[in-house]
Amino acid sequence: MKKDEILQLKITLEGITPKIWRRFQVQREMTLHQLHSVIQAVMGWSNSHLYGFTIDEKRYQDDKINQIEEFDNVKLCSSRTYKSNMLKLKQKFWYMYDFGDGWEHALTVEKLLPKERGVSYPVCLAGERNCPVEDCGSYPGYYHLLDVQKNKKHPEYKELIEDWLGGEYDPEYFNAQEANLALRRMFPNKGEKKSTR
Numbered sequence: 001m002k003k004d005e006i007l008q009l010k011i012t013l014e015g016i017t018p019k020i021w022r023r024f025q026v027q028r029e030m031t032l033h034q035l036h037s038v039i040q041a042v043m044g045w046s047n048s049h050l051y052g053f054t055i056d057e058k059r060y061q062d063d064k065i066n067q068i069e070e071f072d073n074v075k076l077c078s079s080r081t082y083k084s085n086m087l088k089l090k091q092k093f094w095y096m097y098d099f100g101d102g103w104e105h106a107l108t109v110e111k112l113l114p115k116e117r118g119v120s121y122p123v124c125l126a127g128e129r130n131c132p133v134e135d136c137g138s139y140p141g142y143y144h145l146l147d148v149q150k151n152k153k154h155p156e157y158k159e160l161i162e163d164w165l166g167g168e169y170d171p172e173y174f175n176a177q178e179a180n181l182a183l184r185r186m187f188p189n190k191g192e193k194k195s196t197r
Contacts, residue, residue: 004115005028006027006112006121008025009025009026010022013104018128019128021128022042023124023126024123025123025125026038027115033062036053039105042122044179045131049134050062050098054096091109103138120183122183122187130171130173133169149169
């Protein structure tokens, strides 16, 4: 393993079709808490809820969960118990966001690459579709929102789409440049050129 090695990861939100996915690259020397921040930015989540990872059947949770007694047998993500440099090529692992709504994501290590000069890491390379609206009520709530949005005469349209959501939601929208701007705000890389990817 080289110090400047880059992980190329693909993340897919489970249980939704068509698939919502992103492909992104991160430096190997990263805690799981930092990886969580990258995932939030590339997926378009708002970092409003607890999260956790499952890697090789071991659970790693948000540090805030340590205050909840029932979770006292899990490891914390910001501690150095597991860093992304321990991930292997083609390894699959899971990320859970918002334990109430239960958004489960599958991640795969697609490639191990040398660091590219002039690229600001982490960087989002590609993706498809918008992540669900926060607090929409998990998978059933997401599909219900899409159904209501299709019909402006639906009895819940005003309350759900106009009042709660504040306007229409585009499930097909994704913009890698916006994801990379969010990454730069979280991880400002001094002295490196901005990525054009």
